[in-house]
Amino acid sequence: xxxxxxxxxxxxxxxxxxxxxxxxxxxxxxxxxxxxxxxxxxxxxxxxxxxxxxxxxxxxxxxxxxxxxxxxxxxxxxxxxxxxxxxxxxxxxxxxxxxxxxxxxxxxxxxxxxxxxxxxxxxxxxxxxxxxxxxxxxxxxxxxxxxxxxxxxxxxxxxxxxxxxxxxxxxxxxxxxxxxxxxxxxxxxxxx
Amino acid sequence: xxxxxxxxxxxxxxxxxxxxxxxxxxxxxxxxxxxxxxxxxxxxxxxxxxxxxxxxxxxxxxxxxxxxxxxxxxxxxxxxxxxxxxxxxxxxxxxxxxxxxxxxxxxxxxxxxxxxxxxxxxxxxxxxxxxxxxxxxxxxxxxxxxxxxxxxxxxxx
Ligand SMILES: [Zn+2]
Numbered sequence: 001x002x003x004x005x006x007x008x009x010x011x012x013x014x015x016x017x018x019x020x021x022x023x024x025x026x027x028x029x030x031x032x033x034x035x036x037x038x039x040x041x042x043x044x045x046x047x048x049x050x051x052x053x054x055x056x057x058x059x060x061x062x063x064x065x066x067x068x069x070x071x072x073x074x075x076x077x078x079x080x081x082x083x084x085x086x087x088x089x090x091x092x093x094x095x096x097x098x099x100x101x102x103x104x105x106x107x108x109x110x111x112x113x114x115x116x117x118x119x120x121x122x123x124x125x126x127x128x129x130x131x132x133x134x135x136x137x138x139x140x141x142x143x144x145x146x147x148x149x150x151x152x153x154x155x156x157x158x159x160x161x162x163x164x165x166x167x168x169x170x171x172x173x174x175x176x177x178x179x180x181x182x183x184x185x186x187x188x189x190x191x192x
Numbered sequence: 193x194x195x196x197x198x199x200x201x202x203x204x205x206x207x208x209x210x211x212x213x214x215x216x217x218x219x220x221x222x223x224x225x226x227x228x229x230x231x232x233x234x235x236x237x238x239x240x241x242x243x244x245x246x247x248x249x250x251x252x253x254x255x256x257x258x259x260x261x262x263x264x265x266x267x268x269x270x271x272x273x274x275x276x277x278x279x280x281x282x283x284x285x286x287x288x289x290x291x292x293x294x295x296x297x298x299x300x301x302x303x304x305x306x307x308x309x310x311x312x313x314x315x316x317x318x319x320x321x322x323x324x325x326x327x328x329x330x331x332x333x334x335x336x337x338x339x340x341x342x343x344x345x346x347x348x349x
Binding site: 026029033034037038041042047051054055058059062063127130131134135138152153154174175177178181184185188189191 | 200203204207211238239241242243245246248251252258259261265266269
């Protein structure tokens, strides 16, 4: 019920954007900015690149406002654009160029994620190692499996939405996820 | 009950159970099976551990100037020369997919044909550098088509 209400709200906002209401675009941005950036961040593993790609997603949404028809879930559409841009970026081999900032980001990330208010150096390092292993394990998944896991685990999209974002069938999504989790379980088994 | 772990469908249900995505009735069914099956219990345990490991990866906060940068890009686009806006209109789905998709394919076919003719009619001395440029053009046509498809879903999904 809540999901239906959210769908209607997004569609309603987008229809207002179509009529030229800029405030509604700002509201849509507010609602979806973080999920889109976070999804892209986990796909490309670089904050600057993820924000650049997310801007492209919202730019494309804005550009297509005149032709928007509320026949699809707005979120699905967003993630379809985001997935397309992320996969293109990965396939273009741009990933290597952005690797230099990874170590720095990892340590920043560890600092951010230690729950204690003043983490010890040891705690921070432990988190950095754990985080690094998770990121590496995800990074080595085939790109479609990776995208499916990111949408399923972190963005909580359902099979139908993931299928549309990846342009495949729901049963293909189920099998992508099954294989991905199987791989991740074996790669990260030692962390437990 | 047959061991769930043995079939892909059963294992998928176990994964959904770990993600908390099953309705109470199905979750109870899974729990009944888990009581008597050590193999499935082990899988659930490992999947739960994986779920927790993945939870440790939080994404960073979005930069404070994200919106400002986006609006600046939008403003730049809107101030662009009219031919650019016209070009953009072509690459935006102005009509629902069933109408524009064949049109787009036709346009792409035309573009490829035109490129082909250009290669044919280009004088010899220019051929070597020209070949590279034409390859890029074909790639761009393919990419533009891909982009068109991506912009379509609001109408076609
Ligand atoms: Zn079993």
